[in-house]
Amino acid sequence: MDTMFAETPLVRVKRRRESLARGVFFCMSVAMILPLVAIVTYLVVKAWPTLSWNFLVDIPREGMREGGIWPALVGTIYLVFISLAVAAPLGILAAIYLSEYARDNWFNRIINLAVINLAGVPSIVHALFGLGAFVYAAKFGYSIISASLTLAIMTLPVIIASTREALASVPQSFREACWNVGATRWQTIRSIVLPNSVSGILTGVILQVSRAAGETAPIMFTGAVFYKAVERGTLLPYYLDEQCMALSMHLYTISTQVPGVEESLPYATAVVLLGAVLLVNASAIALRVVLRSRKKW
Template sequence: MMKKLSPVIEWFTLLFCTGTVLSFLVVILYDLVVKGWSTLSWRFITALPTQGMTRGGILPAITGTITLTLVTALVAVPLGIGCAVYLNEYAPDNWMTRLIRGSIRNLSGVPSIIYGLFGLALFVQGMGMGTSMIAAGLTLGLLSLPYIISTTEEALRRIPASTREAALGIGATQFESIRDVVLPSALPGILTGVVLTLSRAAGETAPILFTGVAFYITGSSGFLNQEFMALPYHLYMLSTQHQSIEEVRPLAYGTALVLIIVVFLLNLTAFYIRYKHSNND
């Protein structure tokens, strides 16, 4: 048998691994901030792209990302929370339920590009939606479902059984107990999982690559039945596929910085919800 490491060695090992990961993160963020800060301005955020995206701003990409995230939330959040409530509160503990839970966990590990190909086959071609915002939003909704179901079910499990029994003991039905007692108690955990999942979806490129995103749109971006611009794909094109990569490199760093700020704000919202809930407790 292997000898157990002393607590001091375990602590220093954990500290070293954490510091190593954080050092890489700090270097990457420092490089993005230094090279992208000069590009970041109010005009860059609010202006339309011009001259084949070699000049101007990224407003359509920002509005497209925000709209796409909202569509994803409308698709994934109600369905994901509903599935989690059924699995945790109503479904019997049998082989079928365990199989469903195992399938959900497996879906969480499927590469995002597979979801993109599935969305292309189902929504773009099969349902005739074409490359559009709604097709991309539905695809990202499917990608987000396993995460929302898992985090919501975990939040529901944290509510003691005595809470449910107390509600039932005063005459509430099971539905009323879930609606008025269990869900409000689990809401901070549910919202934290939802926000973190949506922040991940906002940074995805592969699923929207096949379903509706475009690099350069001269008109408005954000209608559900049209192609749209989005920050992650825009960054990918500026960094790797543009005909004047050196010329647009500052725009690429500025776009990356804006995308990181958007994702950071979403994650900060999740942390604030968790912090506020812990203080209330």
């Protein structure tokens, strides 16, 4: 009777394994953070001598060996903004159709499959497609338009997937409630589904900013150039049918194509790219927190 509920050797072994498993999983999740911290620290330390307000708003000088990154920064903003202005509405509307209207038949299954596969296409293939479709076939030439459309095609499937996820998070019982008082699908979507999924949809779209901003291959093939003469600090330096500079491309150029660049220059460019992306992602998270706090069910 004294030994009732006492730990048996088998239980002791199980308990030890349990704490081992827990420890391994914890270490792995900590190990995820380390590279990020290391990369950011390394970049910032290396970039420190160059980082300044002047670096942001100045144009590259002395064959890109000195000066700033203004044309590339603005170019990236152009590309990201235009590509999302195309991809977001298209992707959101397509996702609404697929989630809320499409029945489970072979045609819609093929569309689904296409969306999933499109998301897995390597960016260099998108680049080649953009070159053929927009630069040559549509005769947009090497231009901001071609590059933005290529980026839009690349981000579209991911926006569709994230929007569908956001729509699926709205409980089915809300839709049932609407249908059973005679609401059409569109009335249901407009009055209940969209207001309750808008935060997820927007977050998904904003997260694509970082992907669009970071890609090099698609824009290199379709509309980004090494150098474009632009005045220091001008806000709208490009026309849409012109080529432009972009941060990712500029980073590639000064790191590998131009000899004798001061060491801190590429690092500073990388810090600006990373900083911009983190800023955008942080704003996405903030937006989600604000919108989430308003909904409750």
